[in-house]
Amino acid sequence: MLKYAVPLALFALLGVFLFVGLQRDPSYVPSPLIGKQAPEFTLPSLQDASYPVASKELLGRPWVLNVWGTWCGGCRQEHDTLLAIARTQAVPIVGLNWKDDSAAAQEWLRTLGNPYAVVASDPEGRVAIDWGVYGAPETFLIGPDGKVLFKHIAPMTLEVWNQEFLPRIRAATAGATTPTQG
Amino acid sequence: MTFMPMLRAMLLALVLGAALPALAIDAERAFDDPALQERYEQINRELRCLVCQNQTIADSNATLAQDLRREVREMISAGKSDDEIRTFMIERYGDFVLYRPRMTAGNFLLWAAPVLLLLLGTFIGLRFIRKQAAQVNEDGPEAGQS
Numbered sequence: 001m002l003k004y005a006v007p008l009a010l011f012a013l014l015g016v017f018l019f020v021g022l023q024r025d026p027s028y029v030p031s032p033l034i035g036k037q038a039p040e041f042t043l044p045s046l047q048d049a050s051y052p053v054a055s056k057e058l059l060g061r062p063w064v065l066n067v068w069g070t071w072c073g074g075c076r077q078e079h080d081t082l083l084a085i086a087r088t089q090a091v092p093i094v095g096l097n098w099k100d101d102s103a104a105a106q107e108w109l110r111t112l113g114n115p116y117a118v119v120a121s122d123p124e125g126r127v128a129i130d131w132g133v134y135g136a137p138e139t140f141l142i143g144p145d146g147k148v149l150f151k152h153i154a155p156m157t158l159e160v161w162n163q164e165f166l167p168r169i170r171a172a173t174a175g176a177t178t179p180t181q182g
Numbered sequence: 183m184t185f186m187p188m189l190r191a192m193l194l195a196l197v198l199g200a201a202l203p204a205l206a207i208d209a210e211r212a213f214d215d216p217a218l219q220e221r222y223e224q225i226n227r228e229l230r231c232l233v234c235q236n237q238t239i240a241d242s243n244a245t246l247a248q249d250l251r252r253e254v255r256e257m258i259s260a261g262k263s264d265d266e267i268r269t270f271m272i273e274r275y276g277d278f279v280l281y282r283p284r285m286t287a288g289n290f291l292l293w294a295a296p297v298l299l300l301l302l303g304t305f306i307g308l309r310f311i312r313k314q315a316a317q318v319n320e321d322g323p324e325a326g327q328s
Contacts (some may be wrong), residue, residue: 026235099245127235131274
């Protein structure tokens with residue numbers, strides 16, 4: 001009997017690998033930026049091109065970078081969720097308007113509401129490349145030390161926000177405030 | 183359709199199809215210098231377009247592929263080496279961006295698997311042959327002949 005048990009076990013293991021492999025999304029590319037220092041950027045603000053948006057100014061607190069464009073269907077889909085998240089005022093949401101028409105983007109925020117603390121305009125897509133963006137919407141969580149904590153690729157949902165983002169935000173703020181108190 | 187015209191049509195389709203990869207995706211050449219142009223095209227053929235994953239950035243006209251080609255062009259102009267350009271892409275998009283995978287600590291087992299499996303197979307095979315030979319010797323030559 002043992003003679004057959006080993007091949008059978010190996011076959012079952014192969015089956016498990018195949019099954020797990022089938023459940024995975026092949027279009028999902030894990031970001032090499034997780035745990036690393038977030039790329040710095042200074043870009044003109046969408047609403048006022050003379051006002052620069054600098055990532056350095058956000059150091060010292062967790063923040064969220066949401067990559068969007070008016071051409072992106074998933075961005076329209078997640079917009080109401082972003083508005084709801086912004087109302088909780090947990091963290092500032094910084095928008096990165098990716099390869100978009102500024103007038104159309106401003107119109108979008110006027111009519112649908114603006115969840116962003118500030119929106120950086122990246123019409124050439126250079127900052128997006130630095131961040132390894134390949135498909136909007138993408139949402140990054142950046143820690144107080146400027147490190148990328150998490151990346152979500154797909155429209156934001158409250159479920160993802162509550163399960164993936166909020167616990168990390170709490171941990172990051174706890175970690176950042178403890179040393180200054182002690 | 184009779185046989186000959188059909189065959190001719192199929193041949194024509196085949197020849198045209200074979201010529202397709204020769205078409206460059208950019209409207210204009212990126213470099214006047216043929217050596218630089220060759221390097222540019224070579225690098226593009228090795229980088230994956232992340233939006234349309236089964237195409238290289240040389241094949242795809244997705245906006246991201248256009249942007250990545252622009253980055254490659256600018257880095258070549260700036261005198262960056264091929265390795266530096268590849269590292270630039272890996273730092274941002276991970277190893278998946280490479281069409282020709284590198285050996286890393288994470289995928290070492292995958293690279294070593296053929297050799298390891300061959301060794302394992304040889305070991306099992308040898309053991310089996312020895313066992314058979316031992317059996318024959320134990321039974322004696324007469325029993326083996328029967």
